[in-house]
Amino acid sequence: MASNTPPQDAELVFIRAVVSKTGARLADVEKEISGLRRRLQQLEEERASLSKYQAQNNAVFSPLRRMPPEVLAEIFSWTLPSLFEATNRPKFDTKHSPWVLTHISSRWRAVALSTPSLW
Template sequence: LDGEITHLNAVLDGLTRKHDALQTYAHLHTALVAPIRRLPPEVLSKIFLRYNDENNVPYIRLNKAPLLLGSMCSRWRTIALSTPRLW
């Protein structure tokens, strides 16, 4: 009986690892097919500028909006850096 319990625990551990891997894969897949990824850089740039205009506090020297937008992902960082009006 102890041997069977050990075997079943090993099977359960393997299934748990597979489950975790599949959840990670599903999460990554969902992120890859998100509608925002289909927006062209020009549109995202305009959205960034609008966000920046609405979140810029004039009496604070450092505008954090470009830094925040640029920290989301490499694509957004590239777009933010290539949008001079954002800075």
């Protein structure tokens, strides 16, 4: 193998057997890699699903859920446009406060709608 001398007949038989076994092992390894890639994809999908589920459950512990409506209303009032901004914007621009606050959650909607100073 390390020289350019042609192999003898006995060496050729041995080398052919080695090449054949190596090819078969290479095919087995490729098949195993393919299976592992499929398994990795399944595990990554499961991880993403579990991560999303965990985030949804962790949301229960959010301090915003325990914030009194009066505090939320005060925070909401700070999101109102300034007088200058308000005069240069259409009255029913739903992309800005206070309209956008009503699309966050049912609780925020209730607080925003029950806060006359926002409107």
